[in-house]
Amino acid sequence: MTTLTINKLCIIGVGLIGGSLARALRKFGDVNEIVGVGRDKAHLQRALELGVIDSFETDITKAVSGADVIILAVPLSAMQIVMAQIKDHIDSDAVLTDVGSAKNSVINAAQLVFGELPSNFVPAHPIAGTEKSGVEASFAELYENRRVIVTPHEKNNQAAVSKVIALWTDCGAVVVEMDPVHHDEILAATSHLPHMLAYTLVDVLARMDGSEEIFDFAAGGFRDFTRIASSDPDMWHDICLANRDALVPVLEKFSDELRLLADAVSQGDSTLIKDMFTRAKQARDQFCND
Amino acid sequence: MTTLTINKLCIIGVGLIGGSLARALRKFGDVNEIVGVGRDKAHLQRALELGVIDSFETDITKAVSGADVIILAVPLSAMQIVMAQIKDHIDSDAVLTDVGSAKNSVINAAQLVFGELPSNFVPAHPIAGTEKSGVEASFAELYENRRVIVTPHEKNNQAAVSKVIALWTDCGAVVVEMDPVHHDEILAATSHLPHMLAYTLVDVLARMDGSEEIFDFAAGGFRDFTRIASSDPDMWHDICLANRDALVPVLEKFSDELRLLADAVSQGDSTLIKDMFTRAKQARDQFCND
Numbered sequence: 001m002t003t004l005t006i007n008k009l010c011i012i013g014v015g016l017i018g019g020s021l022a023r024a025l026r027k028f029g030d031v032n033e034i035v036g037v038g039r040d041k042a043h044l045q046r047a048l049e050l051g052v053i054d055s056f057e058t059d060i061t062k063a064v065s066g067a068d069v070i071i072l073a074v075p076l077s078a079m080q081i082v083m084a085q086i087k088d089h090i091d092s093d094a095v096l097t098d099v100g101s102a103k104n105s106v107i108n109a110a111q112l113v114f115g116e117l118p119s120n121f122v123p124a125h126p127i128a129g130t131e132k133s134g135v136e137a138s139f140a141e142l143y144e145n146r147r148v149i150v151t152p153h154e155k156n157n158q159a160a161v162s163k164v165i166a167l168w169t170d171c172g173a174v175v176v177e178m179d180p181v182h183h184d185e186i187l188a189a190t191s192h193l194p195h196m197l198a199y200t201l202v203d204v205l206a207r208m209d210g211s212e213e214i215f216d217f218a219a220g221g222f223r224d225f226t227r228i229a230s231s232d233p234d235m236w237h238d239i240c241l242a243n244r245d246a247l248v249p250v251l252e253k254f255s256d257e258l259r260l261l262a263d264a265v266s267q268g269d270s271t272l273i274k275d276m277f278t279r280a281k282q283a284r285d286q287f288c289n290d
Numbered sequence: 291m292t293t294l295t296i297n298k299l300c301i302i303g304v305g306l307i308g309g310s311l312a313r314a315l316r317k318f319g320d321v322n323e324i325v326g327v328g329r330d331k332a333h334l335q336r337a338l339e340l341g342v343i344d345s346f347e348t349d350i351t352k353a354v355s356g357a358d359v360i361i362l363a364v365p366l367s368a369m370q371i372v373m374a375q376i377k378d379h380i381d382s383d384a385v386l387t388d389v390g391s392a393k394n395s396v397i398n399a400a401q402l403v404f405g406e407l408p409s410n411f412v413p414a415h416p417i418a419g420t421e422k423s424g425v426e427a428s429f430a431e432l433y434e435n436r437r438v439i440v441t442p443h444e445k446n447n448q449a450a451v452s453k454v455i456a457l458w459t460d461c462g463a464v465v466v467e468m469d470p471v472h473h474d475e476i477l478a479a480t481s482h483l484p485h486m487l488a489y490t491l492v493d494v495l496a497r498m499d500g501s502e503e504i505f506d507f508a509a510g511g512f513r514d515f516t517r518i519a520s521s522d523p524d525m526w527h528d529i530c531l532a533n534r535d536a537l538v539p540v541l542e543k544f545s546d547e548l549r550l551l552a553d554a555v556s557q558g559d560s561t562l563i564k565d566m567f568t569r570a571k572q573a574r575d576q577f578c579n580d
Contacts (some may be wrong), residue, residue, distance in 0.1 A: 190508040206573035215577035218480040227497030277523030280489040283496035288504035
């Protein structure tokens with residue numbers, strides 16, 4: 001049962017996340033018209049051919065005009081620019097939301113552009129995605145049973161918050177409300193840090209002598225471990241910088257513990273090594289059963 | 291077409307690796323009798339019930355007597371002890387091989403026990419496995435299309451080397467010969483280091499305040515990334531210490547590069563971040579297409 005009726009949905013940035021949201025709302029939601037916006041006309045044309053959007057605009061001001069729901073699905077580094085472009089063109093009762101992987105930076109951008117946070121702007125983040133990117137990788141089921149974190153602010157109109165929650169619920173997601181700073185800390189630990197580690201590992205190995213042979217002997221575990229290093233470098237650059245306040249402390253914590261482990265390996269400190277591995281295995285077995 | 295006929299195969303340590311080898315040789319090879327050995331009688335009984343072995347022995351000296359092929363599939367920390375136990379009981383023409391994840395330490399153990407490396411002892415390492423362990427997780431196809439690295443030594447009898455190669459080929463594996471030091475360096479980079487990182491990450495997160503909530507918001511990428519942290523802690527303790535000469539330098543290299551990345555994030559050095567992520571993505575896309 002759908003809970004939100006949308007007349008004109010405007011998706012700014014029709015990539016994996018924006019494209020999958022369009023597909024999901026078309027398949028499971030109640031939306032009359034989906035307009036895509038972006039900088040690359042060929043890309044929008046592709047989205048149109050794939051049936052992800054009904055039409056597209058390269059003039060963003062026209063695209064947002066008359067839309068009742070506007071989704072910011074652009075890279076984090078483009079959020080502020082796009083907000084400034086649409087500021088004077090969105091309908092007063094339009095609901096504005098985003099899908100950014102860091103929330104504080106998007107809220108700060110909105111504050112800078114709008115002066116005070118608009119009552120209809122509801123920051124959100126679907127905890128979903130793959131290492132693929134682009135509209136070709138989009139699919140309607142991406143958000144099924146996935147968490148979406150919504151981080152409402154003090155100025156929010158409750159009706160706008162409810163609409164954003166309904167939008168994601170219609171896509172099959174499980175919506176949770178959270179403070180944006182807490183969101184950024186959790187994502188730094190569970191998503192941003194692992195991406196840093198995977199990128200760093202692959203780069204270290206790629207720069208070693210005989211790296212081709214090294215990769216040649218990598219087995220299944222390595223493939224799984226490094227899958228996220230195939231993610232879009234520009235997007236992850238943006239996330240690192242947008243969330244640096246939460247990311248740097250957790251990177252430090254990790255580095256300190258890795259140093260302890262390296263010392264324990266050097267010195268043959270069996271107790272420390274076994275204790276750490278045992279704690280980690282227990283924790284992982286508890287939260288994932290695969 | 292099988293290439294090696296075995297009359298009595300003795301597998302010391304009937305876990306995931308030893309058990310899967312028994313299953314593979316029974317299914318794809320030509321073996322008359324498979325005897326399992328281990329310390330835990332209930333565990334051997336289970337292997338017998340599962341049809342992995344034909345019989346078992348808890349007296350290792352009886353088990354190896356009369357065997358034409360003997361597989362050391364015990365933890366790395368037990369290799370030297372087991373070699374000492376069987377030394378005076380193996381047939382002079384029996385082929386002895388192992389499945390250890392580090393090769394130099396096994397070779398050193400053999401040197402210590404036997405005085406000089408036996409001509410029939412052929413060190414080997416199948417690059418296969420899962421985060422599961424135990425005979426219950428064993429399956430005949432584990433080695434299909436997987437690499438097995440054989441590290442022959444100067445004293446080796448070529449017939450013994452050929453037999454070990456044939457044994458793994460019969461299991462569907464692709465056998466490669468390599469110097470043991472080089473083996474240890476490659477495995478430190480592609481397997482041992484990633485395990486250290488996964489264990490460390492999960493442990494860091496598990497020790498944070500609100501760790502349950504943290505894991506609750508971990509998505510698919512995190513699950514894949516940390517899968518190897520569900521591996522057996524004792525086994526990985528042994529591997530770390532057995533291969534510490536190769537592992538410590540690559541851990542240092544990784545830590546240094548992670549420090550560079552952390553500094554770049556702190557300072558907003560976009561060029562360094564994008565360059566590193568782009569190199570890593572290119573390298574991974576090149577060696578894995580998934």
